[in-house]
Amino acid sequence: MLEVDDLRIRLHGTELVRGLSFTLGAGETLGLIGESGSGKTLTALALMGLLPDGAQLSGSILFKGQDLTALADKAWGALRGRRIAMVFQEPMTALNPLHRVGDQVAEPRRLHLARRAGEARQEAVELLRYVGLADPARIADSYPHQLSGGQRQRVGIAMALACGPELLIADEPSTALDASQQAHVLATLAAMAAERGMALLLISHDLALVARQAQRLLVMYAGQGVEQGPAAALLGGGAAHPYTQGLLAARPRIGVARGERLPALPGTAPELAELRGGGCAFRERCRLAQEACRKSPPLFAVDPAHWSRCLRVEEALREH
Amino acid sequence: MRRIRTNAKLSLGFVLTVALLLTALLSTVWTPWPTGELDVLAKLQPPGEAHWLGTDSLGRDVASLLMAGAQVSIEVGLIAVAIGLGLGTALGLLAAARGGWIDELLMRGADLGFAFPAILTALLFTAVFGPGIEIAIAAIGLHAVPTFARVTRASAREVLSRDYCLAARACGRGAWDITRRHVLPNVLPVLIVQGTIQFALAILAEAALSYLGLGTQAPQPSWGRMLAEAQTFLFSAPLLAVFPGLAVMLAVLGLNLLGDGLRDLVDPRLARVR
Amino acid sequence: MSPLFLARRLLTLLLTLFVASLLVFGVLELLPGNAAQLLMGPDAAPEAVAALAEKLGLNDAAITRYFHWLTGLLRGDLGESYAYGTPVATLIAERLALTVPLALLAMALAALLALAAGVFAASRHNRLGDWLVSALSQLGIALPNFWFAILLILVFSVGLQWVPAGGFPGWGEGVRPALQALALPAVSLAVVQAAILARVTRGAVLEQLHEDYVRTARAKGLSRRSALWGHVLRNAMVPVTTVMGLQFANLLAGTIVIENVFYLPGLGRLIFQAIANRDLTVVRDCVMLLAAMVVAVNFVVDLLAAWIDPRLQQQGQRA
Numbered sequence: 059m060l061e062v063d064d065l066r067i068r069l070h071g072t073e074l075v076r077g078l079s080f081t082l083g084a085g086e087t088l089g090l091i092g093e094s095g096s097g098k099t100l101t102a103l104a105l106m107g108l109l110p111d112g113a114q115l116s117g118s119i120l121f122k123g124q125d126l127t128a129l130a131d132k133a134w135g136a137l138r139g140r141r142i143a144m145v146f147q148e149p150m151t152a153l154n155p156l157h158r159v160g161d162q163v164a165e166p167r168r169l170h171l172a173r174r175a176g177e178a179r180q181e182a183v184e185l186l187r188y189v190g191l192a193d194p195a196r197i198a199d200s201y202p203h204q205l206s207g208g209q210r211q212r213v214g215i216a217m218a219l220a221c222g223p224e225l226l227i228a229d230e231p232s233t234a235l236d237a238s239q240q241a242h243v244l245a246t247l248a249a250m251a252a253e254r255g256m257a258l259l260l261i262s263h264d265l266a267l268v269a270r271q272a273q274r275l276l277v278m279y280a281g282q283g284v285e286q287g288p289a290a291a292l293l294g295g296g297a298a299h300p301y302t303q304g305l306l307a308a309r310p311r312i313g314v315a316r317g318e319r320l321p322a323l324p325g326t327a328p329e330l331a332e333l334r335g336g337g338c339a340f341r342e343r344c345r346l347a348q349e350a351c352r353k354s355p356p357l358f359a360v361d362p363a364h365w366s367r368c369l370r371v372e373e374a375l376r377e378h
Numbered sequence: 379m380r381r382i383r384t385n386a387k388l389s390l391g392f393v394l395t396v397a398l399l400l401t402a403l404l405s406t407v408w409t410p411w412p413t414g415e416l417d418v419l420a421k422l423q424p425p426g427e428a429h430w431l432g433t434d435s436l437g438r439d440v441a442s443l444l445m446a447g448a449q450v451s452i453e454v455g456l457i458a459v460a461i462g463l464g465l466g467t468a469l470g471l472l473a474a475a476r477g478g479w480i481d482e483l484l485m486r487g488a489d490l491g492f493a494f495p496a497i498l499t500a501l502l503f504t505a506v507f508g509p510g511i512e513i514a515i516a517a518i519g520l521h522a523v524p525t526f527a528r529v530t531r532a533s534a535r536e537v538l539s540r541d542y543c544l545a546a547r548a549c550g551r552g553a554w555d556i557t558r559r560h561v562l563p564n565v566l567p568v569l570i571v572q573g574t575i576q577f578a579l580a581i582l583a584e585a586a587l588s589y590l591g592l593g594t595q596a597p598q599p600s601w602g603r604m605l606a607e608a609q610t611f612l613f614s615a616p617l618l619a620v621f622p623g624l625a626v627m628l629a630v631l632g633l634n635l636l637g638d639g640l641r642d643l644v645d646p647r648l649a650r651v652r
Numbered sequence: 653m654s655p656l657f658l659a660r661r662l663l664t665l666l667l668t669l670f671v672a673s674l675l676v677f678g679v680l681e682l683l684p685g686n687a688a689q690l691l692m693g694p695d696a697a698p699e700a701v702a703a704l705a706e707k708l709g710l711n712d713a714a715i716t717r718y719f720h721w722l723t724g725l726l727r728g729d730l731g732e733s734y735a736y737g738t739p740v741a742t743l744i745a746e747r748l749a750l751t752v753p754l755a756l757l758a759m760a761l762a763a764l765l766a767l768a769a770g771v772f773a774a775s776r777h778n779r780l781g782d783w784l785v786s787a788l789s790q791l792g793i794a795l796p797n798f799w800f801a802i803l804l805i806l807v808f809s810v811g812l813q814w815v816p817a818g819g820f821p822g823w824g825e826g827v828r829p830a831l832q833a834l835a836l837p838a839v840s841l842a843v844v845q846a847a848i849l850a851r852v853t854r855g856a857v858l859e860q861l862h863e864d865y866v867r868t869a870r871a872k873g874l875s876r877r878s879a880l881w882g883h884v885l886r887n888a889m890v891p892v893t894t895v896m897g898l899q900f901a902n903l904l905a906g907t908i909v910i911e912n913v914f915y916l917p918g919l920g921r922l923i924f925q926a927i928a929n930r931d932l933t934v935v936r937d938c939v940m941l942l943a944a945m946v947v948a949v950n951f952v953v954d955l956l957a958a959w960i961d962p963r964l965q966q967q968g969q970r971a
Contacts, residue, residue: 131875135875137873138872146868152868155865156887156960156962169873170873218871489950490668494901494946495904502680504927505680578794589798605799612806616810619803619806626799
């Protein structure tokens with residue numbers, strides 16, 4: 059359904075997304091993992107045509123055969139909210155504080171499906187019930203500031219699902235919630251996607267959280283995809299890129315001996331503006347880095363469905 | 379781009395304000411013609427060689443009157459702002475420091491104060507005491523008090539909530555001490571900005587009041603009164619009405635620009651959406 | 653709207669009016685000498701003065717006079733004007749018939765102008781259009797409204813002779829002549845207000861445009877224009893309405909001045925004439941009325957803002 063090929067996004071003179079490619083099929087859930095600054099939010103915005111002014115896009119984004127990079131603003135209006143929808147990270151600010159929640163959920167249906175106010179309101183209440191909110195009628199009448207963070211995020215999900223989109227992009231949907239709600243919201247999303255045959259792109263910095271819901275994982279670093287493969291394989295010890303391995307190793311888990319430090323990746327992500335020349339962007343922090351890594355590593359296929367952008371894939375797999 | 383705009387505002391405002399001050403200062407020692415000199419034969423002349431901006435209905439030189447008028451504007455502005463600043467800052471600090479019902483009371487009082495524009499108060503005072511420049515100063519000054527109080531309170535509260543103030547209080551420092559050392563220096567920039575803006579408002583108010591006959595009385599030259607006199611001769615000498623108003627506008631504009639520019643400097647946070 | 657909020661606001665309104673009345677009354681108490689004496693002049697016979705004093709109830713204690721006045725205000729009975737010989741209430745009502753429409757007209761004009769200019773400037777943010785509006789509003793704020801009025805008279809009355817240079821024919825002669833007489837006054841009042849409001853509108857719109865919910869609205873499929881009208885403008889209206897309310901006091905002050913420029917028989921001129929006639933009761937009633945109007949307008953504006961933005965109903969907030 060969705061084919062992204064060599065997506066490059068340039069903002070203020072710096073290339074922030076540097077050749078990202080992936081596909082997503084109907085009913086599939088792809089987890090897009092990356093730390094802040096990796097370019098994942100920009101990718102999401104590009105898929106919605108909502109890149110900030112001044113951003114330059116190259117590459118292709120094919121949605122059911124239609125090239126989104128060449129789409130005029132008016133044509134986007136028919137896609138956004140209707141066939142491609144997005145759930146945003148900050149539930150508090152993503153909702154208009156002065157409109158009732160029910161009206162905001164009903165808005166896409168009134169816009170795209172020409173529902174009248176009364177019908178749309180009813181449908182909004184149903185949507186709120188569907189996303190797991192108790193007493194949906196009361197919530198529909200409430201204002202955002204009267205709801206909790208978890209409730210607001212579910213409202214955001216209801217808004218995105220309102221017109222039954224074919225592709226749902228969820229940008230850090232649980233990051234702003236507390237731990238107890240995070241897994242729950244993600245599970246809800248994944249379940250709905252499966253139920254409706256909807257393609258779901260789950261964006262997060264938390265690999266472990268997303269891995270449970272996604273069939274495939276795509277790990278991003280410094281604007282590029284560094285590893286893509288089945289979630290089960292990556293989680294089950296089959297991660298084939300040092301960065302992914304580092305992320306997995308740094309998870310807090312039961313079984314770590316007292317006093318033993320969690321392994322953390324040294325250093326921080328590079329400033330993309332300062333990244334010059336070729337070479338692997340991760341080499342400064344990589345435990346397997348070599349001289350040869352100064353040249354941009356190509357993609358190595360671990361499996362037909364699993365690739366890693368690393369020269370020393372075999373060592374990575376072995377040492378893990 | 380933003381930097382250029384701020385600097386343009388500041389520069390222009392500064393130039394205009396300095397021009398105003400210098401004119402007033404200069405007029406105390408020299409004007410092209412003595413302001414009190416009547417030359418009835420030369421009345422209502424358009425601008426010319428002898429009288430650069432013309433003469434009024436009594437033959438007085440307009441340019442000289444304009445220069446002298448600046449004195450009154452500045453005098454009223456300064457004293458009124460001093461009153462407003464003095465009282466307003468004190469009240470604002472009190473409200474911020476004490477909080478509780480004093481704060482509530484003072485803020486309600488400020489709300490009430492906003493309901494009485496300077497002109498209204500001036501009218502009331504004039505009814506009781508008769509017209510005069512002191513009335514204008516008092517009315518304008520009083521009207522400025524709520525604004526200064528509000529601004530000081532807001533700024534002081536922000537400072538008082540900062541960690542080093544809490545630490546100072548934990549160390550047992552007295553309220554007056556904290557106010558002096560910490561609050562005042564931080565509140566000062568805001569006060570300077572507000573003071574400049576209130577100065578502009580004061581000049582505007584003084585002009586309006588003397589136009590109505592409530593402020594500066596004859597024979598003290600005042601831009602507002604010049605406008606009132608000019609209105610009766612609108613048909614015969616239209617230019618008479620232009621210059622005094624222009625003077626007011628330029629003075630107010632200069633001070634406003636200066637105040638705005640200073641505000642941009644002082645609080646770049648506020649300049650975020652420019 | 654929460655009834656508790658409404659009740660609190662109402663209580664504040666009444667309290668404010670009460671304190672205002674005390675202040676207004678109190679100031680006039682400072683008057684040295686005898687009000688009756690002032691009215692009649694220094695040459696009047698002492699017996700006449702005493703009689704008038706008795707008639708006006710000046711010999712009663714201050715508290716009594718205050719309550720007498722207060723109850724009179726509430727009943728609408730303000731006694732008789734010595735100078736005019738007519739009931740003060742009638743006098744004031746006549747004058748209000750000019751001042752109120754003038755103020756409303758000016759406010760409406762200012763709002764329209766400011767909204768258009770503010771939205772325009774926000775949409776041309778940091779480009780020429782924005783800069784132009786900012787420059788014009790700086791000029792507008794510095795503009796003395798009575799000077800602008802005189803210039804307007806110069807151009808439109810003296811020069812073009814489209815409208816009269818002053819005076820008011822009254823509503824009885826027909827709406828058109830009355831509006832013609834109010835045109836220049838309203839415009840001169842509106843321009844300064846518009847300048848102030850335009851800046852606020854621009855700032856408010858710009859601020860809202862950067863908010864996340866605008867992006868959400870677009871993500872739902874709304875066009876830029878729909879997002880602007882449906883979301884941004886509505887949210888931006890809250891600070892704008894609040895400022896309009898705050899500006900109302902200045903507007904009324906402006907009408908007093910403008911009425912004098914155009915010789916309009918409104919409340920402002922009445923106060924002046926009353927001062928000239930030393931008719932203090934009229935002065936007191938007019939000032940009280942003006943203050944009450946300001947407080948009432950702010951009350952309405954507060955309610956309006958809270959209706960648009962329900963969050964305001966929660967805290968006992970300060971702007």
